[in-house]
Amino acid sequence: MLDIAGELARWTEEGREFAVATVVSVGGSAPRGPGAALAVDSEGTAVGSVSGGCVEAAVYDLCVQALQDGGTVVERFGYSDEDAFAVGLTCGGVLDIMVTPVDAAAPAREVFRSALAAAAAGEPRALVRVVRGPAELLGRALLVHPDGSYEGSYDGPYEESPGGGSTELDRTAAAEARAMLDAGRTGTLDLAEDGTHCPGGLTLLVESNVPPPRMIVFGAIDFAAALVRAGKFLGYHVTVCDARPVFATRARFPEADDLVVDWPHRYLRDTTTDARTVLCVLTHDAKFDIPLLEQALRMPVAFVGAMGSRRTHAERDRRLREVGLTGVELARLRSPIGLDLGARTPEETALSIAAEIVAARRGGTGAPLTGSGTPIHRDGGQRRNAAGPAEAAEAAEAA
Template structure:
């Protein structure tokens, strides 16, 4: 539900109401996780989604019905039991809760507002179902270079809290990096030393300057960050590895470094490069192969049984 917070709040702050359907549980292979939601406005507009499209019409009608009837309603959508009902093409099913939300539902409004900021947010829905939005993982981009705005925008779209750090004040400005949540003018190694870094943290070093890259990477590889990558040609990457070894970075730490950064997708523009980088990040976090799905076996979507 938190993924539609901004659009939902725009309606609620203007005095409007919403009929909402939230996924509370999934069975089998499904494209959306618990917490996914669709909301319907009084004028018929839909916000969000609960599936890849297979049961969206049924979810829409269910949400629409809550505009007139404010009592919460639970239901299961999808499955393979009834050929005449819409179902998920992947064969799974989702448990959903449908309910009404108005401007006076202060707990829900407050939780949606808090979800626009950093930090974990938990919301108890009508009927007792609980949805949680964990604190957003960090995407730390070292270097305010020409690739940085595209990577920041793509990272933000994927739910990261985007932090850009560069010691050069002429480049590290919010105006140049509108998608970043934070822009810091600082030496990256010192900045990283003072940052809370978790296994979910992604650190991408884009500067192409060994004076910045080497100490920043040394700090990043000494941290528990789940992904550390550095941009550069193969020649530059080999040179940088040698300098990192000279700086005392061991082989086990260097084995964690993704350089040259990103998957081989064949693109070269900033936007294409951002896709290649984040594709590798997603595959690394999921422990996936990064191969075409047509060449793999097994479920496409992770299973989230409830």
């Protein structure tokens, strides 16, 4: 739901009634992940997508029906010889989709309103809904804030809440959802029966809305300008940093979110990063590269890559070892940065770098899909361990 928050926030402010279908879970090959949403209002207007086209028509009909019936339902769309072409899900995957009416009678309408407004404003929140459990709880929601406080209540029939205060289920769900919000994760979590007082326990869908991940590009060169555009296309908040004010200008980087004139290692030391941050070093100058990479490779960021020839990489590797970096730390460096696409122009090179970032994030191999036999769409369990190369280097050093 939160992935189309901008449009839905406008709908709620206009008083429109609508139903929203949200992907709860995905199995096998499917084009969109948990949290993807399609909404249909009472006039038949639709926004969003749950499958890139595979089951949109069937889900649209479910939304129309939900507006008429006023109830929340969870439906499964899966491949079989009988129904594959009936709904269009011919990719072999399985989608569980929850359809919820958001009308005047919806028990969580005000929670949805707050969630959509916060997401549209870019404020971090987690929307938590029951997708498996007693029918009385389907359609109810909590909105969890970064500090752990929350709005709404499940107020289910399987708990007692003396004095009308928060129930144990509310508190447990909010605590678990806060952990997922901290990690920027969207997905399901199971709560055991003893923590919910619901026979068989519950399954919750947690949709996290967090600020976009950061891409920091060091080195204000022509290749950086193309990489900024690629980074923005991928949804990153992109910063360009260079110590030379004559190069780090808005005229040269109109699409960058931030322009910073500072020594790269000093800026990296003082700025905020997290486990989703991508660092691209394009400076081509040892006086910038070495202190920057010495620091970057010891930080818990998602990706560290550096541009340069193989000769440049070998010299850079030697210098980094001299300043004390270990084989484990150096194994995190992707250099020369980018996949082998035969790139020549800045735009082609930016595409090469962006492709490697996506592959690292999603667990891809970078090999052609033709003849590979690997899954096209990977779920979380199929993602390669990002620490794999470092662990291999550690094992080699130990040997």
